[in-house]
Amino acid sequence: MAAEDAKSFVRRDTLRKIEEKIQNLWEEHDVYMAESREKPPEPGEKFFGNFPFPYMNGFLHLGHAFSLSKLEFSARYHRLRGANVLLPFGFHGTGMPIKASADKIAQEIQQFGHPPVFPSNKEEQGNHQEAEDANSGAPTDNKFKGKKSKATSKSSGQAYQWEIMRSLGLSDNEITKFCEASEWLNFFPPMAMEDLKAFGLGCDWSRSFITTDRNPYFDKFVGWQMRKLKDMDKVVKAKRYAIYSPLDGQPCADHDRATGEGVQPQEYTIIKMEVVAPFPSKLGVLEGRKVFLAAATLRPETMYGQTNAWVLPNGRYGAFEVNETDVFILTQRAALNLAYQGFSKVPEKTSCLIELAGYDLIGLPLKSPLARHQIIYALPMLTIITDKGTGIVTSVPGDAPDDYMALHDLKSKPAFREKYGVKDEWVMPFEIIPIINIPEFGDKAAEKVCGDLKIKSQNEKEKLAEAKRLTYLKGFTEGTLLVGEFAGRRVQEAKPWIRSKLMEAGSAIMYSEPEKPVVSRSGDDCVVAQTEQWYIPYGEEEWKKLAEECLSSMNLYSDVTRHGFEHTLIWLNQWACSRSFGLGTRIPWDEKYLVESLSDSTIYMAYYTIAHHYTTETCMEIPEHLGLT
Template identity: 75%
Template sequence: MASDSKSFARRDRLLEIEVAVRKLWEDEQVFRAESRENLPKEGEKFFSTFPFPYMNGYLHIGHAFSLSKVDFASAYHRLRGANVLLPFGFHCTGMPIKASADKLSREIQQFGNPPVFTAEDNTKVVAEVEEESSDTPALPGQFKGKKSKVAAKSGGQVYQWEIMRSFGLTDSEIAEFQDPYKWLYYFPPLAVEDLKAYGLGCDWRRSFVTTDVNPFFDAFVRWQMRKLKSMGKIVKDRRYTVFSPLDGQPCADHDRATGEGVQPQEYTLIKMEVVKPFPLKLGPLEGKNVYLAAATLRPETMYGQTNAWVLPDGKYGAYEISETDVFILTERAALNLAYQNFSKIPQKPSCLVELTGHDLIGLPLRSPLSVTDIIYALPMMTILTNKGTGIVTSVPSDAPDDYMALKDLNDKPDFQKKFGVKQEWLPSEIIPIINIPEFGDRAAEKVCLDLKIKSQNDKEKLVEAKRLTYLKGFTEGTMLIGEFVGRKVQEIKPIIKTKLIESGEAIIYSEPEKPVMSRSGDECVVALTDQWYITYGETEWRNMAEECLSKMNLYSEETRHGFEHTLSWLNQWACSRSFGLGTRIPWDEQFLVESLSDSSLYMAYYTVAHFFHGGEDMYKGSKSLIQPQQMNDEVWEYLFCDGPYPKSSDIPSAEKILFRII
């Protein structure tokens, strides 16, 4: 025992020093930052902030790793004599906490309180946790729950109760977390303890939590939203948005378990009419207009359609779009359409007949713009049913995939026989539609020959073939057919799309670029929603942002490129939601302010937070010299926007504090 004790003496001594130094820092208020009036002279200032972490669990090693950069930089400037402000707040706005609380409630309803999971359930949980965490180092001590935390972001595949147990909570304690506000009061104080143990050089008087449990921050966000609206920067609009059907609201980045940064992808959905008489399987659809619905990104190529493709073993359905129209496509695509107002029952796909790809092979079709009057549905083995509609138009002169699939059918009689393909269904010729420099008017055939592609299963080579031809075809290709002969593809692409939609031969269809899972555990769709948006892409704002970026001293060109990329696509950003925690939109209180929109200016709040919260209370400001209702827009304007001095006679204490702040 003696030898064991001696071996830890140096470590124990270091720990003693650490405790003593932390106490010294606190007693001497080393990290408190005051405004310049309270300093002997004005000198260099350094203000550093860290993206405030979300409070649906403990802080973890990733936070410490990133925070170390801010902490070290602050210490460096402090040693140089600068007046350094390093604050730290806690984010609770949005749906992750509410979603987790609701998961606990559902698990109690399903499995009891405390829940009793079957052996099979527990085996599944362990396997998924390990799989999700295979590349994540385990954390020591109380942070051993990191694996479960990672798995928790995988779309609800792990029970929330198990995640909470991994935090070291008892079953009776876990049950209390069905109330989402329990999370707000439980985890932030523990985070403060951990950060103090870490040794963060922070002015803790300025810490705060978001949502309406903090009436001062709530008032700050309300002012922010009212100001943006008065400037014309917030508008109400209908647009395509990634949406969680389970939560019944848009699913922003912070609300996603997977798919951060994924945006809606817009397609032109081509209505390929099924020619009557219908086969027996489609008998229940008599009297309806029935279409195979094919999603395309290249409507200008529809002149060259020779057939349609279906996945033989794919699952399809005939879905009611309206009283008269029926679309044949996958269930996934039908769900997206239902949330875009293309369903007889809004937001609920109505399937009249369940089908497979085998049922569709050989269907005669009339397709918009095709120079061939009747084309047929044929089998293609490489169709993905988790993208698009599962129905694909075939343009073999321009699309390498189509060219090789058609070549396989023509060259392999056994393949035709297997799927009952008749010779008369096969197109007799390839139809040139676009001339591309270096590739000619049969670009797909040339690039497949150049790359020695053998079949439709040469996926990597086909990806390369499309890379070589598609962009060049768009930027340099000229039309050889139709009313726009001789014109550049990039000029007439939007024109053809508009004509197809206006004629009723196509509709706009949108879906997520990649799969998105909400933190509630369901796969998201794209919905056409009516909500409030911040117009970040407005010309004046974007020009100001670009000018600011040009003056910024960045340490990496990669960082600058990241900013430039974001400015290039950021346009309207949904700032309202109907589910979760946060601040109500002042003029439309059925909505909450979206979690990223309430955190765009929180760094400014740090500069005054210590006056509102009395240096102790992160929540309701019980020690404050001023009341939340006194913080009207006039006061916020004076604090942050050089507004006129507040004249209201009912805020004498505010005047006193404002003098001290400014």
């Protein structure tokens, strides 16, 4: 049996010897160097194929080989036709993943020793993570820990960077070297090159390069690109909302995210609903301050129709200092976002005076801007989601189906009121206030659509979602305002004016948070911060028009591809092109910033055409590590 097994590999081994012999001949005769080809039969026939240069924080994998095989096939086809083919290959190190991973290794040595001894079971890991969260001031809710765990083990199934490196075949002594970000660029690019040669890639290796300032020529090339854009007024500095990692201390661009690619900041208006003194005993420590329930809304123009505020009875809230006099009651998550937007007594840190439950807020008397009633009350709503907005919701039952049904439940169910200690006078006097007239739905749209869909309770989530779908967009685009100084105007026209008036009066502030959860590659739950950054204004009308004209002239193989370009041109507006953490090229005129990793990758394909003229020692020799050569 053993002899048969040995014999069964003869053909394979023979083919591998032939493959190795031919690959050596290719390399010896520079078969794939674009300049070495004879003049093609059709003068000027050329083919340039490019593969997005892979990031060098690990080995290449089967997915790289699968995608690369398409380019390899195409290049060989054109070469056989006699074309002068250029197929180069580079290696990317710009950005934060390498630096973040290097820092993780250093942190793991500090926390668990050298070599580190990690917790032996998931419970201990959970305790460690909870302690880490507590030390950093991060939320300790289980759902946040789950996200963090997924982020740190996204590609490997392992929670610790050290274990990931061990799984690559590295010894503990070798892993120690990877505390330095430079070691990643010493080790992985030459290993990737060796694998690609074994794969048989028909590549012009004379043009290979790595990014970052380790390669002074590519570094200068990126600097030149940025200076050209700056000279054309295509790079501007401004304060903007950006998805931001508190742990990394910088904006978290798509390339830096473990989850949440494509997620943008969502802008709200926070309505300051002032709590009327005297305060209940639970809020006694806040006496002498101006205390507000801070309600986030996308529709400030509807505030004329407020009847009450909503809180989640078992929700977790806090009273957070905004400045010396003002205190906002809202969720910890929202307070953290506000802290990075300039609304916290201590910049970029929350200052919680007391922790509160939603039950503590029920019945609070409030003065709310634009409300017809002098006093409205905080009431219980069971469907509030506290990981969106602030956890405090304004109630406009004339316009919002959710508000209409929640108020209907309280009015029609005495037992429900009794359960949450709601007094009749907090609810019963308040009737629907018509504020917007919507074609097909009239001036009490929420009541009509809930009746049409036969909705009986605030718990019928699917029906209420449909009711909102039917009325929300139509009300904004076609509705006419019935009240206030902008009565008679279309809602979408009046909204920015009303928001500006509220802010000028000090009754509201702007607030932003990620549309959906975003976790950075360092495992951090991201917020939205107002940051001063360098931006590329891709959405500029003239520039955008040129891009659209260019796209229309392109011969693409698929409508899907064309639609992908069109979609990007629609949403791409201001792109943050600077960062303060990671590897890369310094902004030439502002060296405290680095060029963001995708912004140094926009024209690197052009660098391949000149890369062979600018060679440098880039550590592309295979290291002698554990026989990995």
